[in-house]
Amino acid sequence: MVSSEGACLAYFKYKKIINNTEKINFALKKIINKRGEPKSSSSFI
Incomplete structure (x- = not known):
């Protein structure tokens, strides 16, 4: 069993x-949109 403290840390x-990944994806989407590339390319995760 994982201790509740360990579970919280995990x-x-x-x-x-997750937050960092979302920030990176948001930044990449901004860059892609600035270049004027089709927005369909922002569907990657």
């Missing part, structure tokens, strides 16, 4: 990674 690490 959750926050996971959440941090």
Whole structure:
């Protein structure tokens, strides 16, 4: 069994990674939109 403390730490690490990924994707979409490329290319995750 994972201790509740360990579970919390794992959750926050996971959440941090998700937030960073979202920020990176948002930045990439901004760059793609600035270039004037079709928005369909922003469908990648």
